[in-house]
Amino acid sequence: MIDLSEMNIVQAVNSALDIMLENDPDVIFFGEDAGYFGGVFRTSDGLQEKHGAHRVFDTPLSEGGIAAITFGMGINGLRPVAEIQFADYIFPAYDQIVNEIAKVRHRSGGEFWCPVTIRTPAGGGIRGGHHHSQSPESQFTHTAGIKVVYTSTPYNSKGLLISAIESNDPVVVFEPKRCYRGPFYGDPHNVPTWKDHPEAEVPEAHYTVPLGEARLAMEGTDCTVISWGAMVHVSEQAIKDSGVSCDLIDLQTLVPWDKEVIVKSIEKTGRCVIVHEAPKTSGFGAEMAASVQERCFYHLEAPIERVTGWDTPFPHTTEWDYMPSPARIADAIKRIIEE
Amino acid sequence: MAAKKKQVTLHVPSAPFRPGDKASFAPFENEPGDLPRPDPVKCTAAETTDHAYGLVRVLDSNGKASGPWNPELAPDELREGLEHMVRMRIFDDRMMKMQRTGKLSFYMRSLGEEAVAVAQTMALETQDWIFPSYRQPGAQFVRGRDMVSMINHCIGNEEDNVKGRQMPVHYTYRDGRYISVSSPVGTQFSQAVGVAMASQYKALDECCITWIGDGSSAEGDYHYALNFASVFKPPVILNIVNNQWAISTHANLASGNPTFAARGLAYNVPSMRVDGNDFLALYSVTKWARERAASGEGATHIEVLTYRAGAHSSSDDPSRYRPEDEHQAWPGGDPVDRLVQHLVSIGEWSDEQQKELEERIDGEIMAAYKEAVTYGDLANGPYPSADTIFTEVYEEVPWHLQEQWDEMKKWSSD
Ligand SMILES: Cc1ncc(C[n+]2csc(CCOP(=O)(O)OP(=O)(O)O)c2C)c(N)n1
Ligand SMILES: [Mg+2]
DSSP, X not given: OOOEEEOOHHHHHHHHHHHHHHHOTTEEEEETTOSSSOOTTOTTTTHXXXXXXXXXXXXXXXXXXXXXXXXXXXXXXXXXEEEOSSGGGGGGGHHIIIIIITTHHHHTTTSOOOOOEEEEEEOOSSSOGGGSSOOOTHHHHTSTTXXXXXXXXXXXXXXXXXXHHHOSSOEEEEEXXXXXXXXXXXXXXXXXXXXXXXXXXXXXSOOOOOTTOOEEEEOOSSEEEEEOTTHHHHHHHHHHHHTOOEEEEEOOEEETOOHHHHHHHHHHHOOEEEEEEEESTTOHHHHHHHHHHHHHGGGOSSOOEEEEEOSSOOOSTTGGGTSOOHHHHHHHHHHHXXX | OOOOOSOOSOOOOOOSOOTTXXXXXXXXXXXXXXXXXXXXXXXXXXXXXXXXXXXXXXBOTTSOBOSTTOOXXXXXXXXXXXXXXXXXXXXXXXXXXXXXXXXXXXXXXXTTOHHHHHHHHHTSOTTSEEEOOTTOTHHHHHTTOOHHHHHHXXXXXXXXXXXXXXXXXXXXXXXXTBOOOOSSTTHHHHHHHXXXXXXXXXXXXXXXXXXXXXXXXGSHHHHHHHHHHHHHOOSEEEEEEEOSEETTEEGGGTOSSSOSTHHHHHTTOOEEEEETTXXXXXXXXXXXXXXXXXXXXXXXXXXXXXXXXXXXXXXXOGGGTSOTTGGGXXXXXXXXXXXXXXXXXXXXXXXXXXXXXXXXXXXXXXXXXXXXXXXXXXTTBOOOOGGGGTTTSSSSOOXXXXXXXXXXXXXXXX
């Protein structure tokens, strides 16, 4: 009998951190305002009090420094988990992640490695303007040596975070901040909580969602919609609105992505729409589209469609004209069905 | 494997006071007059050692001005400074109330730090560049910005000069040589050095002033700025506003050195620590730095010692991490009260005049607010057109953006 609790994503992340701190003395957690205060999104609320300030602590306001000490701790036997307060602020840490953390296993001939996790709230929909809204996942998927995760629900946020922490490879985990306290279906005026959502039924104990496995969020016959992060829920709404029978694949891990699930689905449906809120050019949707084409060309019955954020900075007041809406996604689905 | 040492715990500093504690700070060690005013042109970094470890003050606890740093400002100038500070405070209150009604998405006040931007901008020349963080909007009042246009930005309406692209408080005001505010903290600090290097290259009589927070001084940009400034000696004034807090994180986590000013000495940049709630001291130290800049002697590093009396932002609840009355224990007191006290003590102001000033400014702000909302607000619109997503990304719109723009128009609610 598994004890289940209804959790939102904030609580699910908190539970994952709590369990890993409990299970492994080499796990430590830190970030800006993440210690005493428990994080600006409250994801580490109560953990410093429970596990001690030497295991859960505030850092100086320095993302480059955070990533650098994460590297150092990782190669010297700890399993650190760092929080970057907003994904938009991961860029001062970019050099340490891309040139150092990602490459140390390879550059040292396997003598050193970095079993570290960097987790960060990402994505728009909270009126955050240019610098509290971005989804920079493709800026990491383009780097060899790190795994890239983008969660979407309480269940996968906990299970994927535990997998990331247990992984001996570095993992960057993006969490959809718009969905922290409830799923987002593309209507800013509809603000549901996670209550009664099947993916909010979360085991209290340790479990994993393996890295590299996608989740079939909806099952259908005529089209495959591939998405991640908050856009999974927006796509769900769009599929319902379109009236088309679709597979909805929540990619969960972008690197390495789940080849089996995707190929199998496209071979069944023959059609593919990819949805992400990051800009289109060089977005991870481009990688998906190319890979689907390479692997499933003879099964495709229509061109692959991408519905994405625009190739512009993320706006403040007009963010609903920026993020892919259910209407835009449904239109893409219907368009390729009619091909 | 190395043998284990006795102490196995990581050293993690804590804030001096947490909720439930009684906050008490030692009084300032320096009195006005304790520290000399060196010749700004000849001064070396080493000569500012006492200033970097001490505290430059002009106003004492009774509001009396004295010592070599007394800028001897005319009463009219003092009253002008007071008016800008009062305007900032009442403006902040009004915006915070509007935020609660959804007319803004977010807001950040300068409560308790009003003297910083006002006194320091008043000490400059009008051609000097202002490169602020989000906590120096008061500089715009000194440079004459119309409040209606400031509110238009904050409420993201059709008249917002940055077209609803940025969050509130991220002002841009080129006419006042006030450079666009960016959210990633600290970036302006090193960029300001480049602004000053351009002025230097063009041999213009202008300098650039910039500010960074205590917390943000842990970013690389702080160190890049001091290093480049120390090498190239451009006319830049590098202020670190130590208001004790970075959201919930105390300043003692930003640096192991309790005086931020002292860090500048290691870069061989003359460095001062100044009472940031003392309008006169701030003005005077900034004037001194400007004189250095103008004479080609380069940068000055200033720690502005103050206290963030309000919440970090409208999203923050400081009662979770510090005693609610901590700011009342701050030895620097309140910058507005202290300037009022000084003006009253020299017979140039009265409580009635202060009351009248506050009422007049409150009226001005209400009028500005009423006008601004006629152009729309975040809760009710109208907003800038969604076309503004695509304009000014590049100088000209490339074909791929044009295609996306056309696509967007099919879906926009405009
Ligand atoms: C690079 C970056 N990291 C994190 C943040 C989130 N953040 C905004 S303000 C702030 C605290 C800044 O504190 P301080 O520098 O002391 O300035 P103050 O707010 O006290 O004026 C943080 C962590 C950010 N805006 N940019
Ligand atoms: Mg601060």
